[in-house]
Amino acid sequence: xxxxxxxxxxxxxxxxxxxxxxxxxxxxxxxxxxxxxxxxxxxxxxxxxxxxxxxxxxxxxxxxxxxxxxxxxxxxxxxxxxxxxxxxxxxxxxxxxxxxxxxxxxxxxxxxxxx
Amino acid sequence: xxxxxxxxxxxxxxxxxxxxxxxxxxxxxxxxxxxxxxxxxxxxxxxxxxxxxxxxxxxxxxxxxxxxxxxxxxxxxxxxxxxxxxxxxxxxxxxxxxxxxxxxxxxxxxxxxxx
Numbered sequence: 001x002x003x004x005x006x007x008x009x010x011x012x013x014x015x016x017x018x019x020x021x022x023x024x025x026x027x028x029x030x031x032x033x034x035x036x037x038x039x040x041x042x043x044x045x046x047x048x049x050x051x052x053x054x055x056x057x058x059x060x061x062x063x064x065x066x067x068x069x070x071x072x073x074x075x076x077x078x079x080x081x082x083x084x085x086x087x088x089x090x091x092x093x094x095x096x097x098x099x100x101x102x103x104x105x106x107x108x109x110x111x112x113x114x115x
Numbered sequence: 116x117x118x119x120x121x122x123x124x125x126x127x128x129x130x131x132x133x134x135x136x137x138x139x140x141x142x143x144x145x146x147x148x149x150x151x152x153x154x155x156x157x158x159x160x161x162x163x164x165x166x167x168x169x170x171x172x173x174x175x176x177x178x179x180x181x182x183x184x185x186x187x188x189x190x191x192x193x194x195x196x197x198x199x200x201x202x203x204x205x206x207x208x209x210x211x212x213x214x215x216x217x218x219x220x221x222x223x224x225x226x227x228x229x230x
Contacts (some may be wrong), residue, residue, distance in 0.1 A: 032215045043119070043205055043221030051216045090158065094215030101215035102148070102171050105158040 002027055004093045006106035014114045019063075019078040021109050023091030026072065033074040034092040034103065035065055044090060050074060052096070061085070086113045116141060119222035121206050127228045133194040136225045140187050140208030146170075147189040148219065149181060152203040161204075164189055193227075201229045 007022040025031060032051050036044040048059025055067040065076045074091060088110050092103040120139045128134050140147050148171075149161040160173035164183035181191040187208075193200055203226050207219035 034218060036221075041223070043223045044207075044219075045221070046218045049216075049218055096215060101217075102160055102163060103215065103219065104160075105150075107157040 002031060002093045002095060002104045004091050004104055004106040006089075006091050006109050008109055009107065010110045010112060012112040012114065013081045015083055016080050019076070019081045019085065019111065021076040021089050021091075021111065023065075023074045023076065023106060024072055025074065025091075025093045027093070027095070029096060030067070030069055031093045031095055032103075033065075033067060034094075035059065035063070035074075035076050036090045036092060036105075037061075038088040038090065038108075040087075047076070047089075081111075081113050083113050083115065086111055119206055119208050119220050121204075121222035121225050123225060124223065125226045125228075127230060128196050129230055130196055130198060132196050133192060134196060134227060135190055135192045136204055136206075136227075138189045138191075138206030138208075138222060140189070140206075141220055144208035144210055144220070145187055146209040146217075147183055147187065148207045148209070149189070149191050150205040150207065151175075152205055152224070153201075158205070161191065196229045198229050200227065202227060 003026045005024045034049045035047040038044045048057045050067045058064045088108045091106040094103040146165045148163040151159045163171040167183045178194045183189045203224045205224045206222045209217045
């Protein structure tokens, strides 16, 4: 079964600083990968997804993520944090090629943005 | 296009009671999944329905059940509520056939509190 690890339950940055949220998956076959964001009292919203096209994926709100097969990683970045980016971020993975298509979610990383 | 809607948004129940939560997916989406979200366990998959059939089930006791109607609307039921059932219950819909490439669209959730 797939598993996904998000390093750091909380990440704190200053407004204007680089945002880096880490996600590693466990699979011998590259999976489909997703990043979702959850604002308080809301459901999850898709930021971006990787489905075996370009390894650098651009998403909404200035976020992007790079798929690195050799490192089994799919880290999320944003060059300059805004106060409005404060939220919970989830990495999710699902199988390609006949495996489980139900996504497995990481435990989430809470992004805190300081003025 | 209207998003995923869930009713009610908030619910307070007493131990031993039962509860029914409702979810209306995005028009055209035939797959509906349910998740339980708690601070301690994160997002845990409950079950998925497609064309009125349960296709996948997570590792939850039989007190948790669901169904899907011909218009793709779904309900989940929890019987004999326990304090540990207090959580945010999220519904997600997808275009998915059996491809993991499809992202999920989440509703705002139902916050269930069991006293």
